[in-house]
Amino acid sequence: MTMTKTTYREAVRAGLREALQRDPLVFLMGEDVGRYGGTYACSHGLLEEFGPERIRDAPLSESAFVGAGIGAALGGMKPIVEVMTVNFSLLALDQIVNNAATIRHMSGGQFSIPLVLRMATGGGRQVAAQHSHSFEGWYAHIPGITVLTPATVTDAKGMLLAALREPDPVLIFEHAYLYPMEGELEEAGLVDISKAALRRQGRDVSLLTFGGSLWKSLEAAERLAAEGIEAEVIDLRVLRPLDTATILASVRKTHRAVIVDEAWRTGSFAAEISAQIMEGAFYDLDGPVARVCSAEAPLPYPKHLEDAALPNVEGIARAVRGLLGA
Amino acid sequence: MNVPADRNHALELLRQMLRIRRFEEKTAELYSLGKIRGFLHLYIGEEAVAVGALQALGPEDAVVATYREHGHALVRGTPAGSLMAELYGKANGCARGRGGSMHFFDASRRFYGGLAIVGGGLPVAVGLALADKLQGRPRVTACFFGDGAVAEGEFHESLNLAALWKLPVLFLCENNLYAMGTALARHQSQTDIARKAQAYNLPGEAVDGMDVLAVEAATAGAVETVRGGGGPYLLEYRTYRFRAHSMYDAERYRTKDEVEQWKQRDPIAAFEGLLREWKCLTSDDLAAIEADIAAEIDKAVAFAEAGAWEPVEDLTKDVYTERT
Ligand SMILES: Cc1ncc(C[n+]2csc(CCOP(=O)(O)OP(=O)(O)O)c2C)c(N)n1
Numbered sequence: 010m011t012m013t014k015t016t017y018r019e020a021v022r023a024g025l026r027e028a029l030q031r032d033p034l035v036f037l038m039g040e041d042v043g044r045y046g047g048t049y050a051c052s053h054g055l056l057e058e059f060g061p062e063r064i065r066d067a068p069l070s071e072s073a074f075v076g077a078g079i080g081a082a083l084g085g086m087k088p089i090v091e092v093m094t095v096n097f098s099l100l101a102l103d104q105i106v107n108n109a110a111t112i113r114h115m116s117g118g119q120f121s122i123p124l125v126l127r128m129a130t131g132g133g134r135q136v137a138a139q140h141s142h143s144f145e146g147w148y149a150h151i152p153g154i155t156v157l158t159p160a161t162v163t164d165a166k167g168m169l170l171a172a173l174r175e176p177d178p179v180l181i182f183e184h185a186y187l188y189p190m191e192g193e194l195e196e197a198g199l200v201d202i203s204k205a206a207l208r209r210q211g212r213d214v215s216l217l218t219f220g221g222s223l224w225k226s227l228e229a230a231e232r233l234a235a236e237g238i239e240a241e242v243i244d245l246r247v248l249r250p251l252d253t254a255t256i257l258a259s260v261r262k263t264h265r266a267v268i269v270d271e272a273w274r275t276g277s278f279a280a281e282i283s284a285q286i287m288e289g290a291f292y293d294l295d296g297p298v299a300r301v302c303s304a305e306a307p308l309p310y311p312k313h314l315e316d317a318a319l320p321n322v323e324g325i326a327r328a329v330r331g332l333l334g335a
Numbered sequence: 336m337n338v339p340a341d342r343n344h345a346l347e348l349l350r351q352m353l354r355i356r357r358f359e360e361k362t363a364e365l366y367s368l369g370k371i372r373g374f375l376h377l378y379i380g381e382e383a384v385a386v387g388a389l390q391a392l393g394p395e396d397a398v399v400a401t402y403r404e405h406g407h408a409l410v411r412g413t414p415a416g417s418l419m420a421e422l423y424g425k426a427n428g429c430a431r432g433r434g435g436s437m438h439f440f441d442a443s444r445r446f447y448g449g450l451a452i453v454g455g456g457l458p459v460a461v462g463l464a465l466a467d468k469l470q471g472r473p474r475v476t477a478c479f480f481g482d483g484a485v486a487e488g489e490f491h492e493s494l495n496l497a498a499l500w501k502l503p504v505l506f507l508c509e510n511n512l513y514a515m516g517t518a519l520a521r522h523q524s525q526t527d528i529a530r531k532a533q534a535y536n537l538p539g540e541a542v543d544g545m546d547v548l549a550v551e552a553a554t555a556g557a558v559e560t561v562r563g564g565g566g567p568y569l570l571e572y573r574t575y576r577f578r579a580h581s582m583y584d585a586e587r588y589r590t591k592d593e594v595e596q597w598k599q600r601d602p603i604a605a606f607e608g609l610l611r612e613w614k615c616l617t618s619d620d621l622a623a624i625e626a627d628i629a630a631e632i633d634k635a636v637a638f639a640e641a642g643a644w645e646p647v648e649d650l651t652k653d654v655y656t657e658r659t
């Protein structure tokens with residue numbers, strides 16, 4: 010297996026390039042993906058390499074170009090649609106929920122929508138309430154779509170390539186905080202998008218998380234290790250369909266679970282994970298399941314309030330200590 | 336064009352444009368010092384639009400703006416200190432520091448944001464106007480948005496709704512030829528934005544947005560129609576942003592040459608030139624205006640620096656109305 014050091018942003022770009030080179034039916038469409046080079050520079054240089062037919066700058070018409078992605082997929086293309094951020098995907102919600110997610114089933118299986126929809130997600134950059142949402146858990150509520158949350162450099166590329174092999178719509182959420190992050194890109198093999206990933210072995214507690222919160226959870230695990238607490242860290246990475254088996258196996262081993270999710274606690278994806286544990290591993294638990302989520306408020310601009318609102322390393326460690334009575 | 340009848344008013348237009356320019360130059364400086372964070376979208380180059388347009392409104396009228404709204408709030412009368420404190424994220428800011436650059440609010444001046452989802456302000460403006468109409472108030476709602484917003488369904492839905500119900504809305508499009516990195520001709524099949532009004536049966540008019548007097552005159556005319564019960568009006572101000580879209584923009588999508596060409600039409604320099612030509616402005620006048628503005632901005636920065644941070648305990652305050 011070859012490894013190369015690169016950034017998350019470059020890994021996404023490498024994935025896009027490989028997809029575009031490999032299959033002439035693949036094209037990229039979205040706001041500022043071409044001349045601007047992508048809001049997060051993920052498509053920098055692709056317009057020059059692949060031309061404006063395949064790297065399509067779209068107007069600020071989220072509903073229309075996401076819907077057009079669905080139509081193009083129905084028409085035999087393999088569109089990668091970039092919605093700049095999850096915040097703006099709300100304008101395309103009807104197309105995603107009412108069309109992309111339903112047409113296969115509603116048509117009695119006659120139609121297939123091999124659409125890949127990428128978008129940045131998450132808070133932590135002081136861009137205030139309207140630009141800091143985390144709705145990947147919301148989207149995971151919807152049957153008919155696959156929801157991926159790559160947190161590592163390898164997953165950033167590998168999950169994109171795997172998503173393109175799917176016959177049904179796949180939503181990929183890239184935490185905006187991760188784009189400049191460096192990591193080792195493993196070149197061998199496709200990422201298995203049916204499985205969660207064990208990121209750290211431990212015996213005392215399971216930290217169940219995904220996306221940008223993975224790195225906070227790993228840091229918390231390090232901090233806890235120094236105190237003699239061994240946390241296992243599971244990167245859920247596929248929110249739908251969920252790999253429940255991996256979650257339950259970890260909880261059966263550690264007997265304790267803390268879920269870390271950047272969304273608001275009420276009705277969060279963390280609540281779903283908690284329910285899965287209740288249903289599948291209740292008698293294996295030594296204590297109640299705990300959740301570390303965002304404060305129940307629109308995300309404010311100033312750093313001290315934003316930090317207080319979002320899950321943080323110390324908050325995660327504290328939740329674990331609370332469970333262990335440490 | 337004629338020598339303005341009211342010299343003081345002409346000087347006021349110049350002063351307001353300069354206030355915006357100097358205020359924003361200061362914010363760019365403070366951004367590089369890390370005092371201001373997040374997104375910062377500068378209005379530099381487009382000052383004639385907010386200044387000219389807002390002359391036509393009275394204090395009872397409402398304003399809905401975008402994330403590029405520093406100038407609009409300044410002209411509307413929100414104190415510079417309160418805006419600077421908001422940019423710092425301090426509790427003495429116009430929105431307790433919670434919104435920052437993109438989300439100025441000021442109820443006392445009927446300034447309804449500072450809304451940062453492109454196109455999101457238009458339906459809200461329609462509703463504000465509906466409330467006025469239903470309550471028989473002779474007020475108008477001015478809604479600013481960019482050329483990029485014209486591609487959103489909300490633009491089309493709002494124009495139709497406002498025209499259908501004859502609502503007192505001024506749709507004010509600041510066409511600076513780019514939606515982030517996408518040039519007008521790459522995002523509009525019909526680049527003549529004012530003409531889109533025809534499709535929804537409301538008047539539409541394009542104005543030179545680099546000419547503060549033209550902006551003022553056209554907007555005053557539109558306000559008269561709207562206030563008189565004539566229903567909504569679309570104005571397209573043709574303008575240009577001199578700076579990057581936001582602080583993180585490599586500007587790969589336009590040439591330096593193009594920017595330089597537009598800078599030749601700087602609305603402030605142009606108006607200053609006219610005033611001098613008309614003998615309405617001396618170098619001493621200008622120096623006095625600049626000194627005034629510099630003092631105002633120094634005071635604004637001091638006000639922001641002295642401001643307190645909102646206590647963390649208040650994080651979830653005002654998510655809902657407080658009940659006692
Ligand atoms: C619905 C939506 N899509 C995308 C964005 C990201 N975005 C912010 S500003 C902008 C460009 C808007 O251009 P325009 O309306 O012309 O206003 P300008 O910035 O030129 O003043 C984009 C794409 C957004 N805020 N909202």
Ligand SMILES: [Mg+2]
Nearest residue numbers: 481482513514
């Ligand atoms: Mg624009």
